[in-house]
Amino acid sequence: xxxxxxxxxxxxxxxxxxxxxxxxxxxxxxxxxxxxxxxxxxxxxxxxxxxxxxxxxxxxxxxxxxxxxxxxxxxxxxxxxxxxxxxxxxxxxxxxxxxxxxxxxxxxxxxxxxxxxxxxxxxxxxxxxxxxxxxxxxxxxxxxxxxxxxxxxxxxxxxxxxxxxxxxxxxxxxxxxxxxxxxxxxxxxxxxxxxxxxxxxxxxxxxxxxx
Numbered sequence: 001x002x003x004x005x006x007x008x009x010x011x012x013x014x015x016x017x018x019x020x021x022x023x024x025x026x027x028x029x030x031x032x033x034x035x036x037x038x039x040x041x042x043x044x045x046x047x048x049x050x051x052x053x054x055x056x057x058x059x060x061x062x063x064x065x066x067x068x069x070x071x072x073x074x075x076x077x078x079x080x081x082x083x084x085x086x087x088x089x090x091x092x093x094x095x096x097x098x099x100x101x102x103x104x105x106x107x108x109x110x111x112x113x114x115x116x117x118x119x120x121x122x123x124x125x126x127x128x129x130x131x132x133x134x135x136x137x138x139x140x141x142x143x144x145x146x147x148x149x150x151x152x153x154x155x156x157x158x159x160x161x162x163x164x165x166x167x168x169x170x171x172x173x174x175x176x177x178x179x180x181x182x183x184x185x186x187x188x189x190x191x192x193x194x195x196x197x198x199x200x201x202x203x204x205x206x207x208x209x210x211x
Contacts, residue, residue, distance in 0.1 A: 033113075049112060058114065064103065072116070073109040081119040081170075082128055091130040096164035104165075119168035123187070124153070126160045133160060138173060142189030147202035154206020169207060172200045 031037055032046035050058070057076030064080045071077065080103055088095040100118050107116040124141070126132040135141070135153050161169055176196055177188035189199045 046112065046114075054110075054112065061119070064099075069103065069106050072103060072106040076110045076112070076114065077107070077116070078114070079117045079119065079168075082166075083121070085128070086120075087128045087130070091128075093129065093160075093163050096129060096166070100165035117168050118166050119170055120161065120164075120166050121171070122157050122161045122166075122169045123171035123173055125157055126164065129160065129164060133157075137186045138175075138189045139177075139186045142195060142199060145190075145195060145199070147198055150199045150202035151206040154203040156206075158207045158209075171207075172203045174200055 030045060030049065032042045032049070034042065047055075054076040058078035060075070060077055061079040061081060062077055063083045064086055065083075067077065067080070072080070088099040103118065104116050107114065120126065120128060122128075124137055125134040127134055133156055135157075136144075141150060141153070157169065157171075161167075173187040174196055175184065175188040176191060176193055177185040178191050179185075189196045
């Protein structure tokens with residue numbers, strides 16, 4: 001499975017949602033909070049400040065229903081995800097955005113203020129969101145074998161996922177199924193690596209934009 005961050009801009013929501021919290025640098029801020037510095041310099045500065053426990057925390061990914069939100073900042077957790085059924089009580093785009101932003105605000109209360117990365121399974125559409133567009137499974141899309149269609153699906157998925165505050169999509173699946181007895185054959189575009197590469201690349205262009 002290839003994990004991809006969605007880079008497309010989200011469409012304007014129907015109601016004004018809370019903006020995503022960020023750590024604001026000041027004149028006395030450490031180098032890692034200075035966006036004007038080279039990325040490598042910022043990374044080196046941040047790593048030099050982190051304890052071993054904080055590094056463990058940043059490498060930890062937790063399902064959102066399996067953690068006390070206060071532990072996100074206390075343990076310096078680096079990532080959360082919504083697994084199957086991992087939607088907020090009110091399953092709307094606005095409620096998703098509010099939920100993700102609340103988790104993000106908690107992460108920024110940690111000693112170093114490192115933001116979370118939040119992920120979701122949106123392999124063939126943002127399926128956890130009520131009313132989202134759901135597309136055929138990969139086996140059906142592979143049968144269509146249409147790269148332009150795959151790019152359009154990626155674009156639509158990115159927009160609907162980003163509208164809920166999520167930039168990390170656990171897709172596309174790059175499975176190359178050769179034995180139909182495997183229980184997740186439907187996640188494979190084809191048994192031909194060339195077709196898998198062609199369609200997955202098109203889907204990625206839709207998710208990320210042409211960067």
